[in-house]
Amino acid sequence: MSSTTQTIVAARTFGSEQVSNLRRRHAYGRVFEALGLAAIMIGLLFLVVLLFDVIVDGLPWLRPQLFTEFPSRFAERSGMRSALQGTFWMMLITAAIAFPLGVSAAIYLEEYISRDHWYARIIEINISNLAGVPSIIYGLLGLGLFVRYMGLGRSLLAGALTMALLVLPIIIVAAREALRAVPSSQRQAAYALGATRWQVTRDHVLPSAMSGILTGVILALSRAIGETAPLITIGALTYIAFDLRSPLDIFTVMPIQIFNWISLPQREFSALAAAGIVVLMVVLLTMNSLAIIMRQRMRKQW
Amino acid sequence: MQRLVIGLVLILALVVTACAPVPAAPSAPAPAEPAQAAPAVDRTTILIDGSSTVAPLTSAVAEEFRNVSPDTRVPVGISGTGGGFKKFCNGETDISNASRPIKESEFTQCAENGIEYIELPVAYDGMAVIVNPTNDWVECLTVEELKRVWEPEAEGVIMSWSQVREGFPDRPLDLYGAGVDSGTYDYFTQAIVGKEGASRGDFLPSEDDNILVQGVAGDENALGFFGLAYYEENADKLKLVAVDAGNGCVYPTEETVNNGTYQPLSRPIFIYVNAASLEAKPIIETFIEFYLENVDDLAREVGYVPLTQEIYDLALARLQSRVTGSIYAGGGSQVGVSLSDLLSAEK
Numbered sequence: 037m038s039s040t041t042q043t044i045v046a047a048r049t050f051g052s053e054q055v056s057n058l059r060r061r062h063a064y065g066r067v068f069e070a071l072g073l074a075a076i077m078i079g080l081l082f083l084v085v086l087l088f089d090v091i092v093d094g095l096p097w098l099r100p101q102l103f104t105e106f107p108s109r110f111a112e113r114s115g116m117r118s119a120l121q122g123t124f125w126m127m128l129i130t131a132a133i134a135f136p137l138g139v140s141a142a143i144y145l146e147e148y149i150s151r152d153h154w155y156a157r158i159i160e161i162n163i164s165n166l167a168g169v170p171s172i173i174y175g176l177l178g179l180g181l182f183v184r185y186m187g188l189g190r191s192l193l194a195g196a197l198t199m200a201l202l203v204l205p206i207i208i209v210a211a212r213e214a215l216r217a218v219p220s221s222q223r224q225a226a227y228a229l230g231a232t233r234w235q236v237t238r239d240h241v242l243p244s245a246m247s248g249i250l251t252g253v254i255l256a257l258s259r260a261i262g263e264t265a266p267l268i269t270i271g272a273l274t275y276i277a278f279d280l281r282s283p284l285d286i287f288t289v290m291p292i293q294i295f296n297w298i299s300l301p302q303r304e305f306s307a308l309a310a311a312g313i314v315v316l317m318v319v320l321l322t323m324n325s326l327a328i329i330m331r332q333r334m335r336k337q338w
Numbered sequence: 339m340q341r342l343v344i345g346l347v348l349i350l351a352l353v354v355t356a357c358a359p360v361p362a363a364p365s366a367p368a369p370a371e372p373a374q375a376a377p378a379v380d381r382t383t384i385l386i387d388g389s390s391t392v393a394p395l396t397s398a399v400a401e402e403f404r405n406v407s408p409d410t411r412v413p414v415g416i417s418g419t420g421g422g423f424k425k426f427c428n429g430e431t432d433i434s435n436a437s438r439p440i441k442e443s444e445f446t447q448c449a450e451n452g453i454e455y456i457e458l459p460v461a462y463d464g465m466a467v468i469v470n471p472t473n474d475w476v477e478c479l480t481v482e483e484l485k486r487v488w489e490p491e492a493e494g495v496i497m498s499w500s501q502v503r504e505g506f507p508d509r510p511l512d513l514y515g516a517g518v519d520s521g522t523y524d525y526f527t528q529a530i531v532g533k534e535g536a537s538r539g540d541f542l543p544s545e546d547d548n549i550l551v552q553g554v555a556g557d558e559n560a561l562g563f564f565g566l567a568y569y570e571e572n573a574d575k576l577k578l579v580a581v582d583a584g585n586g587c588v589y590p591t592e593e594t595v596n597n598g599t600y601q602p603l604s605r606p607i608f609i610y611v612n613a614a615s616l617e618a619k620p621i622i623e624t625f626i627e628f629y630l631e632n633v634d635d636l637a638r639e640v641g642y643v644p645l646t647q648e649i650y651d652l653a654l655a656r657l658q659s660r661v662t663g664s665i666y667a668g669g670g671s672q673v674g675v676s677l678s679d680l681l682s683a684e685k
Contacts (some may be wrong), residue, residue, distance in 0.1 A: 109394065109397060109398040109636075109640055189430075190430075268416075268417075271387070271430075273413040273414060273415040274393065274397075274415055274416050275393065275396075275397040275400060275401075275412075275414035275415075276413045277400065277401060277404060277411075277413075278413075286383070288413075296416065298546070298548065299548060300394060301547065301548070301565070301567040301570070301571040301572075301641055302571055302641075303572075
C-alpha cells in the first residue's frame, strides 16, 4: 500500500490534524531508517576498504609455499607451516579443555543452584568481570601458573591452557544464555514424569540448548585464534622451523608470525603478512559460518 | 544425534581431566630450585630468545644451520633484550640475543641464579637519524644539537626547528623514536644524552620501526631515529641525516659503521650463551661456531654490518676457552669503545 493511499484512507477516517500528524510521524520513521542505513554503511565501508587493501597486498603471495614452507629470511621462501600447525592444535586443545569446563559450569549455575543465592550472585559478577579482563593479564597468569609453577615450559599445552582460561568466561556466559532460553515447561514436564535433575538436564535441556552453546563456543574460539599478546607473554616463539611433535613442544601461532613479518624491514614481508592475514581471516570466517550452520541445523522450535 | 553430542562432551571431559595433569607431573621440577641449564625440551633443541633487533640475524643463522644439522631445532623468540635476559638469567633459555651489553641488574640476577655466560659480539647495528624527504634545511646534525633536542630538559621547551640551530625555519619539531623498552632506546640515550634511559617524554615512541618509518615518511616536520636497515629498505620515502661527533659530518654506511667513524650511533649487537647449556648440549658449541663463521654474509643479507674477521676470531677464541662474564663489566650501553680493544685486553 503506497503512502498516498494510506494518507487518503487516513484522511477519510480522521480529521486533517491527524493527517499532518501521521505525515510527520512517517517522516520521522524515514529519517530513522536513513540513519540506521548510514550506521551500517560506515561499519561496512571500513571493513570493505580494509579487506580490499589486505587482499590486494596479499594475493600475489597466497601460494602453496605459504602453507608448506617454514619461515625464512627470504620472503620468497617463507611460509607459515609451523604457525598453521600451532594454531590448529592450539584451537583443538583449547576447545577440548574449555568446552567441558565451561558448559559444566554453566549447567551448574543455571540448573543446579538458585540464582538468588548470595554465592551465585558473586560467581555471576566475577564471571562477567573476567570476560572483560585484558588478555595480557591472562598471559601473565599463564606464565606464572602453567609455564613456571606447573613446569610446562613454553609449550603448546601451556598456551592452550592459557587460552582456555581466556575464553572460559565467554563460553560460560553464552552457554548460560542458551540454557536459560529453554522453556521451563520442558523441565517441568520431565520432572512430572519422575525424571531426576540430571536426567532432565542430560536428555532435555542440554540437547535443546546445544546449538546455542556451540555457537558460543565457536565465537569464543574465534576470539582466541586472533590473540597474540598472552602467547608472546608466556613465551611463544617467532622463528620455528620444525614440525610440532607433542603438546609439550615449543610453538608459534599465526598472529605471532604475522606480527613478526610486519616488523621486519624488508617490504616483501609486509605483503607476506597480508597474505597471512587473508589466511587467518578465511579460517575465522569458516569457523563463524560453521557456527551459523550449526545453529540453523540444531535449532529447536517451541 | 543428541546422545552422540552429549556422549562426546562427556568423553572430552574425561580425556581432559585424565590427561591434563599427566604431562605436568613428570616435568614439574620443584619451582623454588633454580634450574642450572635450560629445562631440556630435548637435547637437540637450542632455545633462543631476546632482542627483536638481533632476532632476524639469529633466525638467518638458524635457517642455514638446518643444512648442517637437520635434526637440531633452533627456535627464536622476540621478548626484547631486557625480557630475554630475564628468561636467560632464570635458566629458561640457552642463548639470549641482546642489542646492548648486559646491565648491572641483569648481571646480579644471573649471578644469584648461578648462571654463567659467554658474551659474543656478532655484528654492528647502525642507528640512522632520519627526516622527511621534503625537509630541505637539514643535511647534518651535531651530537650537541641532537642532545639539545632529546635531553629530558628539552621536554616542552625545544618545540620548533628554529631552536635546534640558528637559521632553521620556525616549524614545529615532531619527534619519533624507539620505544623505551628497547635496547635501541637505551643505546641512543646513552650515546646522545649521555645517560642511559634519560630522554624527553614528549616524542612518539614505537617498538616497531616500521611504524616510525610510516610516521617520518608522512610528516614534513619529523625528526626520528631507528635501525639503519629500516632506512635502507625505505630510502625512497626518507632522508638520511649525517651525524657530526666533532670530526665532520659522517653518513652511516657499512664502512663508516665498521671502522668506527660513524660515531656515536653505531653499536655492537651480541649473543649471550649459557655456559652450563654449552656443556650439557654439545650441539650448541657447533651452532655458535657455525654462527661466528657465517654471520658476516648473513648480517649483510638482513641489513646489519658485519664485524671484522679479527673480532670474529677473538670471539671464537673466547668461546673455545670458555671466557665467561661481560667485557663491559655490567655497565650496560657504552659508547665509542672499540670491540677489538676490549676483547684483546682480556688475553
